[in-house]
Amino acid sequence: MDFTNIKCDEHAGQSSCLYCNMCEILVCPTCVAKVHKKHDLIEISDTYNSKVERLKKDKKKMQKSNSKMNVKKDQLNKLVSAENSKYNKEKQNILSHEKTVKEQVEQYFKELKNKLEQNHITVITTVKSDLNALSLFTTQKEDKITEVQDCIDISNASEFFKEVKKMEKFTETQEPQTKPSYSSSPKFVPGNINQSNIGSLQDDGNLSADINISLIINNAYQTELDEIAFDSKTFNNNNNNTFFYSNFFGTETCDIVLGNQYSCHMTSGLKAYE
Ligand SMILES: [Zn+2]
Ligand SMILES: [Zn+2]
Known part of the structure; x- marks a missing residue:
């Protein structure tokens, strides 16, 4: 680089010959005589070299910092993809468990309804069996009552006594026994579904890239x-x-x-x- 012909900004026709370290400008002999005589004056080439050195150092420092940040960027990108695949996996786990739980719930409600129906059938069968016995009894009795009335209505004495002998046997038939009480169908008591039935989200520590080769x-x-x-x-x-x-x-x-x-x-x- 040529340092011999740098024109002075202040003095026309003059060339800068030194660098004033205090004012941080190039100076010509006139500048030196007028202002910078007692300032810290250095060779232009020395100043140039030291300034270039300084710039190179700064550049190196910035490059080092950048490559460090690039490594961190890579790590964070890996964490992003690790997090994405973790999220997808966990979402899939929830969906599959949701399906299982729904199937189990459906199955359980089916069983509840079946059980209730079985109980209902048992109750109805028991009551109806007694009811049938009573119906049979009353129907038979209605017939007998009619026959008894017919007997009462007989006007012929010898016929009456013949009939009344038969009648006396009928009235002795025993009444059918019914149960003192009948159990009813069970009632449904609604329950609650909570975390322990379904599962919950738990803290899973810090994010880490699974495989790092x-x-x-x-x-x-x-x-x-x-x-x-x-x-x-x-x-x-x-x-x-x-x-x-x-x-x-x-x-x-x-x-x-x-x-x-x-x-x-x-x-x-x-x-x-x-
Ligand atoms: Zn000058
Ligand atoms: Zn100066």
Whole structure:
């Protein structure tokens, strides 16, 4: 950069020769003589270099801060998708339980109605059986009463005495026994449905992204070989879900098996990793 020909803003025809650190401006010899003589005056190139250094530091700091924020952004995005799938899962659980409870409730009401009907039939059968016995009795008695009246009405003496002998037997028949009381159908007492019948929502702790695997590739290599094949290997994940992949060659396809164990099938590939 050329620092030799910077025109002074204040004095026409003059070039700035120094930087006044106190006033934070470039100054020409006239400026220095008039105002800045006793100020802290520095070489322009030195000032330039230190200012550029300062800017570079600021830039680095901002980049570092941004990449930190980007990592956090990724984490929050993962939490959003974890929360979404959690919500969908729990909603599905509620819906399926709702269906089950509805079926159970329907079944229970069916049973209640059946039970009531059975009880009702028993009560009615008992009462009606006594009622039938009484009806039979009264019908038979009505006939007898008519016959007795006919007997009373007989005007012929010898006929009367013949008939009256028969009549005396009829009046002795026993009255049918009825029960002293009859139990009625049960009454329905409505109950309440509450949380314990249906279930409730409970605190489930903090949001966390379920599976957090990061594959760290240190170096990538090219090979002339057509195919590099490997038997499947099983790796233990000992490092907080961070899967360190090293010293194997071939492209990888990873299958998550269970918990903290991963099964890695190394298939053919021209690209290899160390
Ligand atoms: Zn000047
Ligand atoms: Zn000054």
